[in-house]
Amino acid sequence: MKVVCVGSGYVGSVTAAAFAFLGHDTTVIDIDPNKIKMIQSGKSPIYEPELDQLISLTIGKTLHAETGYDSVIHADVIFICVGTPSKADGTVDLTYVTQVAEQIASRLNPESFSVIVNKSTVPVGTADRVAGIIKQISGLQAGIHFSVISNPEFLREGCALEDVFFPNRIIIGSESEKAKIIMRELYDRLLKRHEYEQWSETFSFLNQQGKPPAVYFETDSKSAEMIKYASNAFLAVKISYINEVARLCDALGAHVQQVATGMGLDDRIGDKFLQVSSGWGGSCFPKDTMELLSTSQKYGRELTVVKAAIDSNLTMHEYCVDKIRDRLKSLNGKTVGILGLTFKPNTDDVRRSQAEVIIAKLLELGAHVKVHDPKGMELFRTIHSQFQIMYCEKPEETAQYADAMVLLTHWDQYLQLDWRELYSRMSNPYILDTRNVLPHPELIQLGFQVEGLGTS
Known part of the structure; x- marks a missing residue:
């Protein structure tokens, strides 16, 4: 054809x-x-x-x-x-x-x-x-x-x-x-x-x-068009839900990864999209959820669950910044290294990524921000030319004199870093692992202060 x-x-x-x-x-x-x-x-x-x-x-x-x-x-x-x-x-x-x-x-x-x-x-x-x-x-x-x-x-x-x-x-x-x-x-x-x-x-x-x-x-064509929006909104709701559970686990002393594993064993729930993160982003979920919500409001059938998921997602971005601020107190003049600008690994797409919101908040609080991403830096620089941040050719450079390191995107490259070298570069060896993927016991043994999300 x-x-x-x-x-x-x-x-x-x-x-x-x-x-x-x-x-x-x-x-x-x-x-x-x-x-x-x-x-x-x-x-x-x-x-x-x-x-x-x-x-x-x-x-x-x-x-x-x-x-x-x-x-x-x-x-x-x-x-x-x-x-x-x-x-x-x-x-x-x-x-x-x-x-x-x-x-x-x-x-x-x-x-x-x-x-x-x-x-x-x-x-x-x-x-x-x-x-x-x-x-x-x-x-x-x-x-x-x-x-x-x-x-x-x-x-x-x-x-x-x-x-x-x-x-x-x-x-x-x-x-x-x-x-x-x-x-x-x-x-x-x-x-x-x-x-x-x-x-x-x-x-x-x-x-x-x-x-x-x-x-x-x-x-029919209308049902097919609706299937796309309804599917993405449901997945966004699922991510927002497990992220809210993570915040509650931090408060209660439970471990969200164990909770998510136990939940996922129920085949009515499944284990997909139960991975904790700093929130969802990208070119699809933010746009599709907002469009579906807007349509529902226009026709007098507001999707309140979708609205709550959108609000919760923004709260998750802010929660990550709060974690850093709780550790460092004032962020004015502090240096924060960011690993990952794309909303997920194996793409160069940085549109409406988690990094966009988190970096903006850090800059607003007076922090100096250094960033690295294997594929997304050029596009991020183009989209966010207003951000006064330092783009680093190597991930290790983000650790130089840093008071905090934040893993936002779980690229394989970041899971294989020489953390001993990063420790020697940092002014304050604090790591926020927003994906709960780093080897926390090993990092603690090296002298790092490590936090995840929902790991109490």
Whole structure:
């Protein structure tokens, strides 16, 4: 089949590379010529493990990249994978989706049937909205010449390739039987794990043959759009809950890791998303929860549980700062080293990360802040140019004359540091481990004062 993916961010790049690998003639469209040049040269425009190799394998064969929309006229399936940022009031800005819909509308082939797929996270009713735009501009009829459907993405940054090739579910939202047939054909090779085994030694993300097959679930477009928001909000609630339990464990003398393990043994609860942290962040959870909450308030059906999770998450960011302040008292003039700026490991995404809030608060209290991240420093510097902080090339440099070290992102690199060297560099050997992953007994033996979250 001929596939087009508009947008070369996480969703667009990963989706396009995957379908190209599966043998579909796939084109990535992006208005940014630099991103297109990177793809054409066999490189990924975003950091995602092994995506460079996958693009390099397929580019010029089944994968193509362009800044124009010429490929739309020949496409069977067109994915809209552009950004949907939040407005100041928490609602969704659909400017990019609308612009893409207009471009697609002017290039659709009236002699064929095209499926336009909302892959971006969009509000309930967006499929109908996009269909209306295309109908108005093109003069073509929905259901006869084209159909707009919802096929939300569930990709975890850092594990996106594993998730796209081994999804636990594929959600298709459409009222068109013709569109459903085309989407079943498109996903057939992925569901059958076409030729995965022969490539499993080349790509580690394909070495997952023990995983159960994906559930292919068809529903209406509005329900599919809602599934995405409801799923992310539920996971955010779960993280906020275990973080609140951690704060209570600190007060009562219990150990949250033991509590989470015991909770996770109940298969009604499960052990996923019960890992304590300084809070959730990134490009999805903050945006999606706020948008869902805003929609619920607009329609008079406020999701009070989601609202509480958002408030609790901000409290968790502040709780980490309070931990440091309780230890150091006044932070005015003190130096704090930060390990990790991305909201999770194995990504360069620092948008709305925990570090953003925590660093801002530390600066407000008069602290000098030194930071390191293996992949996220360039983007963090660009987004937060107002922050007067020191960017360190090596993680050890953040410890120089530091009064406190804070582990925010549990990169593997940080779990293998020479802590004896860091101890010798610090003015005050205090560590706040917000992920409860460091070897606390070993660090204490070296002379560190170590705190976790929910470890009393």
